[in-house]
Amino acid sequence: xxxxxxxxxxxxxxxxxxxxxxxxxxxxxxxxxxxxxxxxxxxxxxxxxxxxxxxxxxxxxxxxxxxxxxxxxxxxxxxxxxxxxxxxxxxxxxxxxxxxxxxxxxxxxxxxxxxxxxxxxxxxxxxxxxxxxxxxxxxxxxxxxxxxxxxxxxxx
Amino acid sequence: xxxxxxxxxxxxxxxxxxxxxxxxxxxxxxxxxxxxxxxxxxxxxxxxxxxxxxxxxxxxxxxxxxxxxxxxxxxxxxxxxxxxxxxxxxxxxxxxxxxxxxxxxxxxxxxxxxxxxxxxxxxxxxxxxxxxxxxxxxxxxxxxxxxxxxxxxxxxxxxxxxxxxxxxxxxxxxxxxxxxxxxxxxxxxxxxxxxxxxxxxxxxxxxxxxxxxxxxxxxxxxxxxxxxxxxxxxxxxxxxxxxxxxxxxxxxxxxxxxxxxxxxxxxxxxxxxxxxxxxxxxxxxxxxxxxxxxxxxxxxxxxxxxxxxxxxxxxxxxxxxxxxxxxxxxxxxxxxxxxxxxxxxxxxxxxxxxxxxxxxxxxxxxxxxxxxxxxxxxxxxxxxxxxxxxxxxxxxxxxxxxxxxxxxxxxxxxxxxxxxxxxxxxxxxxxxxxxxxxxxxxxxxxxxxxxxxxxxxxxxxxxxxxxxxxxxxxxxxxxxxxxxxxxxxxxxxxxxxxxxxxxxxxxxxxxxxxxxxxxxxxxxxxxxxxxxxxxxxxxxxxxxxxxxxxxxxxxxxxxxxxxxxxxxxxxxxxxxxxxxxxxxxxxxxxxxxxxxxxxxxxxxxxxxxxxxxxxxxxxxxxxxxxxxxxxxxxxxxxxxxxxxxxxxxxxxxxxxxxxxxxxxxxxxxxxxxxxxxxxxxxxxxxxxxxxxxxxxxxxxxxxxxxxxxxxxxxxxxxxxxxxxxxxxxxxxx
Numbered sequence: 108x109x110x111x112x113x114x115x116x117x118x119x120x121x122x123x124x125x126x127x128x129x130x131x132x133x134x135x136x137x138x139x140x141x142x143x144x145x146x147x148x149x150x151x152x153x154x155x156x157x158x159x160x161x162x163x164x165x166x167x168x169x170x171x172x173x174x175x176x177x178x179x180x181x182x183x184x185x186x187x188x189x190x191x192x193x194x195x196x197x198x199x200x201x202x203x204x205x206x207x208x209x210x211x212x213x214x215x216x217x218x219x220x221x222x223x224x225x226x227x228x229x230x231x232x233x234x235x236x237x238x239x240x241x242x243x244x245x246x247x248x249x250x251x252x253x254x255x256x257x258x259x260x261x262x263x
Numbered sequence: 264x265x266x267x268x269x270x271x272x273x274x275x276x277x278x279x280x281x282x283x284x285x286x287x288x289x290x291x292x293x294x295x296x297x298x299x300x301x302x303x304x305x306x307x308x309x310x311x312x313x314x315x316x317x318x319x320x321x322x323x324x325x326x327x328x329x330x331x332x333x334x335x336x337x338x339x340x341x342x343x344x345x346x347x348x349x350x351x352x353x354x355x356x357x358x359x360x361x362x363x364x365x366x367x368x369x370x371x372x373x374x375x376x377x378x379x380x381x382x383x384x385x386x387x388x389x390x391x392x393x394x395x396x397x398x399x400x401x402x403x404x405x406x407x408x409x410x411x412x413x414x415x416x417x418x419x420x421x422x423x424x425x426x427x428x429x430x431x432x433x434x435x436x437x438x439x440x441x442x443x444x445x446x447x448x449x450x451x452x453x454x455x456x457x458x459x460x461x462x463x464x465x466x467x468x469x470x471x472x473x474x475x476x477x478x479x480x481x482x483x484x485x486x487x488x489x490x491x492x493x494x495x496x497x498x499x500x501x502x503x504x505x506x507x508x509x510x511x512x513x514x515x516x517x518x519x520x521x522x523x524x525x526x527x528x529x530x531x532x533x534x535x536x537x538x539x540x541x542x543x544x545x546x547x548x549x550x551x552x553x554x555x556x557x558x559x560x561x562x563x564x565x566x567x568x569x570x571x572x573x574x575x576x577x578x579x580x581x582x583x584x585x586x587x588x589x590x591x592x593x594x595x596x597x598x599x600x601x602x603x604x605x606x607x608x609x610x611x612x613x614x615x616x617x618x619x620x621x622x623x624x625x626x627x628x629x630x631x632x633x634x635x636x637x638x639x640x641x642x643x644x645x646x647x648x649x650x651x652x653x654x655x656x657x658x659x660x661x662x663x664x665x666x667x668x669x670x671x672x673x674x675x676x677x678x679x680x681x682x683x684x685x686x687x688x689x690x691x692x693x694x695x696x697x698x699x700x701x702x703x704x705x706x707x708x709x710x711x712x713x714x715x716x717x718x719x720x721x722x723x724x725x726x727x728x729x730x731x732x733x734x735x736x737x738x739x740x741x742x743x744x745x746x747x748x749x750x751x752x753x754x755x756x757x758x759x760x761x762x763x764x765x766x767x768x769x770x771x772x773x774x775x776x777x778x779x780x781x782x783x784x785x786x787x788x789x790x791x792x793x794x795x796x797x798x799x800x801x802x803x804x805x806x807x808x809x810x811x812x813x814x815x816x817x818x819x820x821x822x823x824x825x826x827x828x829x830x831x832x833x834x835x836x837x838x839x840x841x842x843x844x845x846x847x848x849x850x851x852x853x854x855x856x857x858x859x860x861x862x863x864x865x866x867x868x869x870x871x872x873x874x875x876x877x878x879x880x881x882x883x884x885x886x887x888x889x890x891x892x893x894x895x896x897x898x899x900x901x902x903x904x905x906x907x908x909x910x911x912x913x914x915x916x917x918x919x920x921x922x923x924x925x926x927x928x929x930x931x932x933x934x935x936x937x938x939x940x941x942x943x944x945x946x947x948x949x950x951x952x953x954x955x956x957x958x959x960x961x962x963x964x965x966x967x968x969x970x971x972x973x974x975x976x977x978x979x980x981x982x983x984x985x986x987x988x989x990x991x992x993x994x995x996x
Contacts, residue, residue: 110942147452158970159435162451166438 495822500831576774585780586746589827613749624739639716784809
């Protein structure tokens with residue numbers, strides 16, 4: 108059973124904390140980067156590396172929005188639907204994405220390319236609606252901007 | 264310890280002087296005021312203030328406060344719902360919130376009648392609801408293990424269960440998934456909650472969400488009796504309530520003894536009671552008529568036959584004890600053998616030297632220790648489970664917990680406990696790591712020394728170490744016996760004659776062998792003796808291989824069916840009470856009958872004070888001569904391959920093996936191996952491996968990589984180590 112790269116990377120991160128289990132969030136992030144999402148096996152790997160239980164890792168991962176407990180597409184589109192964005196029409200933006208992509212929020216397109224999700228406040232309240240495309244912010248987004256964003260995403 | 268600073272706190276206009284830092288819930292109680300709580304439970308660690316049931320008004324603070332998270336400070340003025348309308352309104356609102364999604368299915372909930380949510384709602388609740396929308400629903404009940412069921416609709420998210428799992432048992436298997444109102448209690452991927460202490464969550468749950476599956480629809484609170492007794496399944500002796508209904512045990516609950524168990528129970532203690540109703544339970548005396556054939560006989564005839572068989576042995580009698588008998592049962596049998604039959608030979612488990620008692624301390628002292636040292640190859644959690652919880656509590660309280668065994672913080676070869684003990688006691692020539700540890704221990708005031716393995720020199724080796732380290736007030740030595748009442752049984756045996764008596768003869772015919780209980784029958788030494796005995800008298804609860812050699816088999820009783828006293832690992836005598844009547848006379852009555860026929864009066868009731876209960880403790884001193892420890896195993900093993908260490912799982916034994924819902928807890932056919940050895944052989948957890956002993960016996964097991972295990976050592980549970988020699992070859996299939 109050779110030690111995986113992920114195991115070693117997590118050890119390096121954990122060494123920076125006085126209590127090793129404090130490294131759980133960066134460790135989950137590393138695992139997600141490697142596997143694309145936090146599959147049960149990925150959670151088991153993190154648990155093994157930090158001497159925690161897989162249940163505990165899953166509990167932490169399920170608390171936060173930016174860990175994926177389901178497989179996601181190659182690209183992610185995350186629409187903020189929190190209060191400020193909601194006031195300036197986030198719902199319409201979300202619906203525009205749903206229509207263009209043919210999926211509901213939380214789903215991935217059939218070709219496995221794009222996952223559409225809603226997300227809590229991204230901290231861009233002055234420039235709603237905020238949409239994070241592959242973790243890069245686009246703001247403010249109006250429903251009519253949606254086809255352009257997607258074209259850019261598919262083209263690039 | 265200095266006397267604590269006293270402060271003045273006012274609760275509902277009543278003033279009290281109380282140590283600074285006392286929780287406000289306790290402070291109010293001391294004033295005679297009850298503050299209702301759900302999530303508050305001091306045994307689970309720091310309060311979390313999750314349920315908000317304890318809202319109170321604190322003078323000088325604008326908003327209602329969760330009293331459970333606050334402590335007594337000078338001049339603090341607290342108003343509870345009794346005197347503050349604001350607090351009462353707050354509590355009513357909280358209860359309305361808690362009940363928003365609660366199904367209110369009390370009539371068919373097993374918790375109904377003994378449910379804190381039900382009780383507090385009656386006493387403090389608003390009595391109505393404004394909830395007009397459909398309530399949230401879940402699949403229910405979900406078996407989170409074969410012994411625990413979860414009803415998520417009833418859950419009020421107090422987090423008591425997950426705090427237990429994370430902060431007491433530290434198994435971290437039961438967690439809250441998701442966030443906020445979406446939170447649910449769950450295990451990883453809905454795998455069964457498989458841990459030694461899982462059942463405690465059913466007692467902690469203040470609603471009917473987590474319930475013992477074995478109690479589901481079995482009884483109602485108004486038709487049960489709760490009998491206070493002591494668990495008889497391991498040497499801790501946890502205090503329990505046996506819930507009975509119509510003469511049957513339906514459930515076991517903890518009866519908190521703060522010095523022994525702190526209110527926790529292991530799953531063996533909680534769920535094994537069903538073995539009383541096992542299909543192969545022996546219910547009447549059986550006499551062997553032909554080879555391996557048994558006929559039922561009347562009790563009179565059985566007593567006659569026993570007296571004849573024992574009388575004809577002419578003093579050549581061996582008694583094999585289980586170590587689970589009460590002091591009184593063991594005393595009766597010992598007097599029958601030693602005084603009535605003129606025999607002095609016995610197999611007595613856990614015959615510890617009285618020197619061990621010089622270092623007695625309550626189990627709770629482990630939690631207050633500064634350094635805990637655990638020596639021996641047997642996992643503490645499998646031998647005396649609650650001791651493991653005390654050690655974890657000590658570590659959380661800041662103690663240094665040092666474990667010295669093949670998977671310990673100091674990894675040593677299997678069977679090294681006696682050597683390590685000598686190194687620590689005489690550190691002059693010891694390796695540096697032990698010299699440093701010995702220095703540390705000598706400089707420490709409160710040390711807990713736990714010995715979990717073979718009782719080298721009957722505990723004298725451990726006592727010698729305790730004496731050499733100068734263990735004084737606040738420190739304790741805990742030699743974990745193998746059997747529940749081995750200490751009481753051995754004392755009873757010693758008290759019935761001249762000292763310890765003799766070991767059974769090595770060879771030659773034996774007149775009679777008395778096998779007392781199933782555990783004794785399971786002992787391979789006893790099986791070998793029975794082949795040489797002219798007459799074998801066995802008392803046993805169950806039929807099995809261990810009863811087949813008997814000439815006369817008598818029905819045995821369980822600890823739940825007996826009255827008497829037992830001695831736990833601390834040396835503490837406790838009372839076992841009869842929770843249910845056995846369906847036949849118990850062993851004591853039978854041996855009184857036999858005694859009468861042999862002219863030795865034995866009381867049929869446990870009414871004679873047991874001489875086993877020693878009144879005075881020996882001084883804290885070094886015991887007498889010690890034997891030389893066996894030669895140390897060489898670092899790389901003397902034979903080829905890996906060194907095997909086996910252990911007895913908590914979930915092994917004649918009783919627990921017969922409880923179907925606990926089958927998932929039985930030890931798996933698994934081989935634990937170190938990371939280095941797994942790496943060498945390209946083995947990962949879950950791989951099938953072939954294990955071959957030096958004698959060529961091979962067996963396929965599943966590998967589990969244990970990063971704590973020392974390289975060169977593999978570990979297997981007893982049941983799966985049959986036929987393996989001390990060294991094994993391991994390869995991937």
